[in-house]
Amino acid sequence: MTTALEIRDLTKRFGKRPPAVDHVSITVPRRAIYGFLGANGAGKTTTLKLVLGLLRPDGGTIRLFGQPRGSATHRVGSLIETPSLYDHLTGRENLDIARRLLALPVREINRVLEIVDLDAGAANRRAGGYSLGMRQRLAIARALLGSPRLLILDEPANGLDPDGIRDMRALLRRLPETGDMTLIVSSHLLSEVELVATHVGLLHRGRLLLESPLEELRGGEAVEVRTDDPVRSARILIDAGFAVATDRPAEEPLLVTGAPPAVIAGLLVERGQALSHLASRRASLETIYHDQIARAA
Numbered sequence: 003m004t005t006a007l008e009i010r011d012l013t014k015r016f017g018k019r020p021p022a023v024d025h026v027s028i029t030v031p032r033r034a035i036y037g038f039l040g041a042n043g044a045g046k047t048t049t050l051k052l053v054l055g056l057l058r059p060d061g062g063t064i065r066l067f068g069q070p071r072g073s074a075t076h077r078v079g080s081l082i083e084t085p086s087l088y089d090h091l092t093g094r095e096n097l098d099i100a101r102r103l104l105a106l107p108v109r110e111i112n113r114v115l116e117i118v119d120l121d122a123g124a125a126n127r128r129a130g131g132y133s134l135g136m137r138q139r140l141a142i143a144r145a146l147l148g149s150p151r152l153l154i155l156d157e158p159a160n161g162l163d164p165d166g167i168r169d170m171r172a173l174l175r176r177l178p179e180t181g182d183m184t185l186i187v188s189s190h191l192l193s194e195v196e197l198v199a200t201h202v203g204l205l206h207r208g209r210l211l212l213e214s215p216l217e218e219l220r221g222g223e224a225v226e227v228r229t230d231d232p233v234r235s236a237r238i239l240i241d242a243g244f245a246v247a248t249d250r251p252a253e254e255p256l257l258v259t260g261a262p263p264a265v266i267a268g269l270l271v272e273r274g275q276a277l278s279h280l281a282s283r284r285a286s287l288e289t290i291y292h293d294q295i296a297r298a299a
């Protein structure tokens with residue numbers, strides 16, 4: 003069995019508005035770090051809450067490690083929205099409450115503290131005095147109690163300063179190495195996801211626009227093109243079936259995907275466009291993201 007999470011045709015409506023999650027199908031392979039992307043309101047949190055059983059779906063199925071969600075015996079750890087901690091208790095005491103509820107041995111606390119890199123000094127201080135980054139790490143430590151095989155983190159880097167973001171990145175990279183663990187990380191920070199994810203899924207207005215291993219996605223080259231008439235050049239390229247990023251500042255070169263540089267140059271020159279710059283660039287997740295959103299519009 004190689005799939006940690008398999009979602010088919012999942013739908014969730016709130017009242018009479020268009021569905022927040024609209025026939026979404028997602029496959030997360032085991033041991034993946036799955037970057038779940040989408041703008042604010044795309045439906046990421048709703049999807050994750052459905053996976054966790056915090057909301058009831060209107061349609062569709064969710065399977066965890068090959069079993070229907072409700073009967074899955076594997077523990078799923080999660081951090082959804084801001085961590086709720088007991089501020090008057092120390093980090094260690096916060097973990098101990100959760101540990102008792104799960105009937106786990108005391109040594110479990112040191113294990114998870116070590117993974118999230120909270121040292122004894124920090125663990126013995128009151129959580130109320132923690133920085134946001136430390137709070138996030140403590141909440142992740144709590145989610146790791148009992149060694150869940152699937153860990154779901156909703157925007158774990160939200161609100162963190164650059165140091166906090168760097169620490170979180172290192173932690174996310176480390177997690178799958180701590181055991182047979184699969185990670186789903188929702189985020190709108192594309193550059194962050196790019197640095198940690200093995201797979202990405204892109205949600206847009208409740209629909210899944212794209213799902214792919216990150217490497218496959220980035221395999222496509224992006225080509226920068228500058229001509230004396232970028233609007234006309236873009237039209238020529240789009241009409242020829244190539245993707246042109248449409249949301250870049252006018253002074254930036256056009257960014258084209260879907261063909262090698264020579265083909266793009268050949269087409270533009272053939273159509274009378276004066277080419278002043280042509281450079282090949284590895285497509286960033288940001289380019290791919292905006293390209294996909296533009297296609298869906």
Ligand SMILES: Nc1ncnc2c1ncn2[C@@H]1O[C@H](COP(=O)(O)OP(=O)(O)OP(=O)(O)O)[C@@H](O)[C@H]1O
Nearest residue numbers: 016017022040041042043044045046047048049190
């Ligand atoms: N409990 C609720 N009642 C009504 N509408 C809701 C509820 N929860 C979410 N929604 C709506 O569903 C849509 C998707 O929201 P969701 O929070 O899942 O998006 P998201 O991708 O997680 O965005 P964000 O990054 O802002 O958290 C939004 O239009 C939101 O207003």
